[in-house]
Amino acid sequence: MATAPKVDVGSDYKEKYGFFVPEDYVFKAKRGLNPEIVKEISWMKKEPEWMMKMRLRSLEIFRKKPMPTWGADLSVIDFENIFYYLRASDKQSKTWEDLPPDIKKTYDRLGVPEAERKFLAGVSAQYESEVVYHSLHEELSKKGVIFTDTDSALRDHPELFKEYFGTIIPPADNKFAALNTAVWSGGSFIYVPKGVRVDIPLQAYFRINAENMGQFERTLIICDEGSFVHYIEGCTAPIYTSDSLHSAVVEIIVKKNARCRYTTIQNWSTNVFNLVTKRAMVYGDATMEWVDGNLGSQITMKYPSVYLMEPGAKGDVLSVAFAGKGQHQDAGGKMIHVAPNTTSTITSKSISKNGGRTSYRGHIKMYPGANNCKSFVKCDALLLDDQSRSDTYPYNDVDAENVTLGHEATVSKVSDEQLFYLMSRGITRSEAETMIVNGFIEPFTKELPLEYAVELNRLIQLEMEGSVG
Amino acid sequence: MADFEIKDLRASVEGRQILKGVTLGISKGEVHAVMGPNGSGKSTLSHTLMGHPGYTVDGGEVIFKGKNVLELEPDERARLGMFLAFQYPVVVPGISMTNFLRTALNSKRGYDGKDRSKQVSPKEFRALLKDELEVLHMDDSFLPRYINDGFSGGEKKRAEILQMAILKPEIAILDETDSGLDIDSIKFVAEAVNRMRGPNLGVLIITHYTRILEFIKPDFVHVLVDGKFVLSGGPEIANRLEKTGYSEWVSDEPQEVA
Numbered sequence: 001m002a003t004a005p006k007v008d009v010g011s012d013y014k015e016k017y018g019f020f021v022p023e024d025y026v027f028k029a030k031r032g033l034n035p036e037i038v039k040e041i042s043w044m045k046k047e048p049e050w051m052m053k054m055r056l057r058s059l060e061i062f063r064k065k066p067m068p069t070w071g072a073d074l075s076v077i078d079f080e081n082i083f084y085y086l087r088a089s090d091k092q093s094k095t096w097e098d099l100p101p102d103i104k105k106t107y108d109r110l111g112v113p114e115a116e117r118k119f120l121a122g123v124s125a126q127y128e129s130e131v132v133y134h135s136l137h138e139e140l141s142k143k144g145v146i147f148t149d150t151d152s153a154l155r156d157h158p159e160l161f162k163e164y165f166g167t168i169i170p171p172a173d174n175k176f177a178a179l180n181t182a183v184w185s186g187g188s189f190i191y192v193p194k195g196v197r198v199d200i201p202l203q204a205y206f207r208i209n210a211e212n213m214g215q216f217e218r219t220l221i222i223c224d225e226g227s228f229v230h231y232i233e234g235c236t237a238p239i240y241t242s243d244s245l246h247s248a249v250v251e252i253i254v255k256k257n258a259r260c261r262y263t264t265i266q267n268w269s270t271n272v273f274n275l276v277t278k279r280a281m282v283y284g285d286a287t288m289e290w291v292d293g294n295l296g297s298q299i300t301m302k303y304p305s306v307y308l309m310e311p312g313a314k315g316d317v318l319s320v321a322f323a324g325k326g327q328h329q330d331a332g333g334k335m336i337h338v339a340p341n342t343t344s345t346i347t348s349k350s351i352s353k354n355g356g357r358t359s360y361r362g363h364i365k366m367y368p369g370a371n372n373c374k375s376f377v378k379c380d381a382l383l384l385d386d387q388s389r390s391d392t393y394p395y396n397d398v399d400a401e402n403v404t405l406g407h408e409a410t411v412s413k414v415s416d417e418q419l420f421y422l423m424s425r426g427i428t429r430s431e432a433e434t435m436i437v438n439g440f441i442e443p444f445t446k447e448l449p450l451e452y453a454v455e456l457n458r459l460i461q462l463e464m465e466g467s468v469g
Numbered sequence: 470m471a472d473f474e475i476k477d478l479r480a481s482v483e484g485r486q487i488l489k490g491v492t493l494g495i496s497k498g499e500v501h502a503v504m505g506p507n508g509s510g511k512s513t514l515s516h517t518l519m520g521h522p523g524y525t526v527d528g529g530e531v532i533f534k535g536k537n538v539l540e541l542e543p544d545e546r547a548r549l550g551m552f553l554a555f556q557y558p559v560v561v562p563g564i565s566m567t568n569f570l571r572t573a574l575n576s577k578r579g580y581d582g583k584d585r586s587k588q589v590s591p592k593e594f595r596a597l598l599k600d601e602l603e604v605l606h607m608d609d610s611f612l613p614r615y616i617n618d619g620f621s622g623g624e625k626k627r628a629e630i631l632q633m634a635i636l637k638p639e640i641a642i643l644d645e646t647d648s649g650l651d652i653d654s655i656k657f658v659a660e661a662v663n664r665m666r667g668p669n670l671g672v673l674i675i676t677h678y679t680r681i682l683e684f685i686k687p688d689f690v691h692v693l694v695d696g697k698f699v700l701s702g703g704p705e706i707a708n709r710l711e712k713t714g715y716s717e718w719v720s721d722e723p724q725e726v727a
Contacts, residue, residue, distance in 0.1 A: 416522055421559035421616075424519050425573035425632060426547035435572065439563025439615070 013239065013296075013462075018269055019109065020209050020238035021102040025128075029085040031212070035059060038182055041085045045151055045185070048158070058171035058181035065175040071361065072299045072330045077273055082214040082245055084183045086128035092149070093133050103127050110236065112205050119451060120232075121200040122147045126217055127207050129185040140198060146191040147202055150218045153189035160191060164220055168251035168279050168307075176275045180216045180249040187217030187248065192227040192258075201230040201263075201449060206246075208237035208272065214245040221251070223258035223286075230261040232452065236296070239269045243298065246272055252280035254288050256310070261289040265452055267459060268296035270327060278304040285312035291447050292319040294329050295459055303361060305334035308342035308373075315344040320444045322463060323356030323388070332361040332379075332393075337370040337400065348379040349441050352388035353463070360409075361393040366400040376406040382440050383413050384433070434464040471496040473640045473671055478529035480517040486527060487513040489696035495671040497639055502674045502682055502707065505693035506715040511675045512556060514693070515644040518673075519543055519553040533640065548577055552638030554629040556645040561616040566628065569616050570598070570635055577636050601634040604664060606657045622649035630661045637665075642673045647681035659684030679711045694718040 027044060029037050038059050042052035067074055093099045096113045107113060107125055116123040122136035124147070131149035140147070146157060154161050171181040188204045208215050223229055237244060246268065254260045260280065268274055274297040280288040290304035306315030317333030335344035350358035360379040381390035392409050414436050422432035438445070438457050445453040471494025480488040487510045495501050505511050517524045518531060520543040530537045538546050561569070571594055580587040589597075602609060605627045617625055626646055633641055643662070647655055662672065662685050674685060682690075682704070690706040691698045692715075699718055700706060 417559045418561050420519075420521050420543055421555065422561065422569075422573075423543040424547055424553050424555075425569075425636065426544050426576035427572055428544050428576065429542065431572070431576070432544075435564050435569075436561060439561055442563030 013269060017110065017236035017267065018239040021106060023088075023210055024100075024102065025086055025088050025210075026090045027085070027087040028210075029083060031083055032080040033059070033082070033084055033183070037084055041183060041185065044085070044087070047154065050162075051154065054166065054171070055182050055184075058178045061171050062175060062178035062182055065178060068175060071301050071359070072328045074273070074275070074299065074301075077243065077245065081242070082212050083210060084214050084216070085185060086210055086213060087130050088127050088209070089130070089132050092131060092152075094135060096133065099132060103132055106207060106209065107133070107205065110205065110207070115203065115451065119200065119449065120203050121198060122202040124149060124188050124202075124204040125207070126186045126204065126215075128209060128213060128215065131186045136202075143196050144193040145196060145198060146189065148189050150187040150189045150220060151185065153220070157189070157191070160222070161189070161220070164222060164251065164253060166251075168253065168281055169249050169277050174277060176247045177249055177277045180218060180247050180277070183214070184216045184218035184249065186215075187219040188221070188231070189219070190221040190229060190231060192223050192229045194224045195226045196224075197228040198230070199228075201232045203232040203234070206233060206235040208244050208246065208268075211240040212242055212244060213237075214247070217248045219248065219250040221253070221260060221262070223252070223254045223260045225255045226257040227255075228259045230263065232263040232265070232449075235264075235266045235268055237269045237272050240271050242271065244272045246274045246276070246297075248276045248278075250276070250278040252278075252288065254280055254282045254286040256284045256286055259287040259289070261291060262304075263291040263293075263448065263452070265293045265448075265456060266296060266300070270296060270298050270324075272297045274300040274302065276300075276302045278302065279307065280305070280315070281307045281309055282313040282315060284310035287314040287316070289316040290318070290333065291444070292317065292331070293444065293456060294319070294321045294331055295463070297329075298326065299328050299330070301330045303332045303334050303363070305336065305363075306344060307336045308338055308344065308370075310339045311341040313339060313342045315342075317346045317348070318444055318447060319346075319348050320441045321348075321350040321358045322460065323350070323352045323358045324463060325354040325356060328357045328359070330359040330361055332359075332363075334363040335365070335375055337364075337366040337373040337375065340369065340371045340373065340400070342370065343374045345375070346377045346379075347443065348377075349444055350379070350381045350390055351384065351437055351440065352381070352390050353384035355387040355389075357389045357391075359391045359393060363395045363397070364405060365397040366403055366405075368399040370400040371402050373400060374404040376404075378408045380409070380440070381411045382437065383411065384437075430464060434461045437464060470494070472533070474532040475518070476530050476532065478514075478517065478531065479527040480513055481525050481527055482513060482523065487696050488517065490529070491693070491696070491698065493691060493698070495640060495673055497671045498668045499689065500666065500672040500674065500685060500687045501689045501691065502676060502687035503691050503693050504676055504679070504707070504710060506719045507677070509693045510696040511677070511693060512644060513696075515553055515556075515642050515675050518642055519551065520546055544576070547636070547638075548579070550639035552633050552636060552641040554626075554633055554641065554643045554646050556648060558617045558620075558625045558629055560618050562618055564616050565613050566616060567612045570632065573632065574635055597635060601631055601661070604634070604657070604661045605631055607631065623651060623654035626650055626658060627654060630658050634661060634665060637669075639669060640671045640673070641665075642675065644675045645677065646674070647676060647678065655681060655684060679707045682707045692718070
């Protein structure tokens with residue numbers, strides 16, 4: 001019998017993304033979390049005092065808040081075993097050649113410089129705790145677009161920074177938002193001035209290299225009236241036997257008539273806990289689109305949310321989750337209709353295989369007075385075998401009048417009829433399964449820039465081929 | 470010995486034996502028609518030949534190119550040169566017809582993602598498609614559509630024959646290809662099949678009605694009743710069935726109305 005080329009997921013991930021380079025770091029904080037470490041981070045960054053105080057206050061909140069127990073099992077995280085701050089290079093580079101060779105090699109292997117040359121307007125590369133490389137097309141900076149790392153933004157744009165930082169997601173929002181605010185480092189800061197359209201995407205690439213690393217980037221995007229930006233983030237890490245933690249906070253403000261699209265292709269190794277808070281405030285006739293692809297990690301808990309603050313505001317979440325052996329993807333979205341005549345959609349596609357578990361968790365809230373709102377939720381789960389699991393937890397909370405709220409959920413298996421049909425044309429079983437899965441997530445892939453769509457299909461293919469062996 | 474030998478094939482579905490010993494030899498260059506009333510085992514025959522997992526082979530063998538294809542996976546049978554035009558083509562959302570056709574053709578040619586010399590070139594693929602679309606009176610607007618998704622009955626059947634034309638099998642099984650087709654579609658489909666007829670192709674047409682046989686003239690006709698052939702001969706059998714239906718063998722079989 002002719003067989004398809006078999007690729008073990010683990011070993012392939014290792015080759016493509018899972019490599020690590022020896023640590024030769026400028027600064028590595030001790031393991032564990034205490035006020036001294038928080039102060040040290042702030043001191044290293046030469047931050048204003050208000051930020052240090054905010055960090056310390058957030059650490060207190062983190063300590064006081066109980067571990068959330070309503071979602072994935074987080075009891076295994078050992079917060080004292082994590083490195084909260086790692087600085088791999090003592091400066092930020094404007095050219096790839098300037099980077100320390102190990103770090104440059106890492107991004108070369110990940111294909112980031114090549115992607116930048118081909119189709120990106122700006123690139124940010126974060127390695128451990130700090131952004132090590134940054135670029136932005138000159139014409140965009142001339143138009144007043146700011147695209148920088150968040151630490152530099154605090155230094156270089158203090159007013160803008162202080163006006164918005166922590167206003168969308170305050171430290172007390174949840175335990176991990178508090179943790180992030182206490183130890184945040186790196187992330188992207190974007191400001192798009194009134195009426196400016198950034199037609200080609202900006203990208204940030206987040207890389208964890210060290211074992212037991214905690215990465216806590218903090219991203220803040222402000223789209224001024226009538227502007228447009230598409231921001232893409234990608235993430236990978238090496239495979240270690242013990243765990244790493246990624247806990248980001250992303251705050252976005254989309255002002256009148258503006259549109260922001262935020263695309264994530266997360267492909268963490270399966271030893272990473274990925275606990276991220278993402279939220280956007282959207283004003284009159286503006287649009288926020290979360291396009292969220294979750295492939296890797298051991299546990300992901302992520303529910304991008306949109307607060308629809310003024311009439312005409314629109315929010316979309318389009319997400320895909322793929323859970324393989326030992327993985328739990330607990331993902332979804334939240335749409336908070338504060339103003340009348342606002343609309344939202346959540347489309348969630350999940351795939352579980354080899355005992356993997358996916359959960360859709362969503363919240364639609366319509367406040368009193370938020371009349372004439374529309375919301376539609378669609379979640380489709382595809383199970384590839386009998387050991388895998390998928391659950392749906394939709395919460396609806398409607399106190400408004402004359403609203404439309406739709407919810408559709410399907411769970412399906414790869415059907416024998418579809419497999420037989422494709423195979424009867426000479427296509428191998430594994431390739432046929434991959435095609436069916438890629439077809440299943442096509443509504444997601446078609447929203448990605450071509451290069452990312454191709455990459456995502458390839459990642460799915462690798463995951464699928466691993467299941468045949 | 471024929472190029473494609475079905476020997477004493479027995480098969481069952483959900484524990485019920487449907488095929489009770491079918492023997493048939495098809496050589497390239499020949500067109501055979503298997504006709505039979507409802508429930509005679511026609512679709513069991515086509516599905517079993519192609520290896521549908523819901524059908525269990527209880528005995529017999531099917532020899533093609535020195536292999537017993539009953540031991541092969543459906544994809545291996547296809548790559549060996551078999552093709553089944555489905556009675557009910559399956560919808561696969563999210564995959565365009567173009568992607569499907571290209572992937573199938575690459576698979577047929579043994580391209581496994583490595584040896585690029587086996588891969589169909591975009592130019593060759595486009596030319597091939599253009600040619601075959603014309604014969605089937607299809608326009609290329611259907612190429613970006615998902616596999617059989619939202620296709621009309623006629624579009625589905627034509628798409629099946631398009632796949633056949635692209636994949637160029639040596640043994641093609643047409644399962645009730647005429648059902649649900651208007652007369653124009655039948656003509657286009659028949660024209661496409663007739664164009665492929667020749668020394669490199671053996672065809673097995675499975676049909677209830679004689680209508681498609683007016684357009685694709687069979688060399689041999691076999692009547693399948695209750696899982697066995699009860700009559701085999703030349704095209705004259707089709708004429709006989711045209712008049713009397715299956716009443717010789719089955720009492721309550723309705724006559725064709727259309």
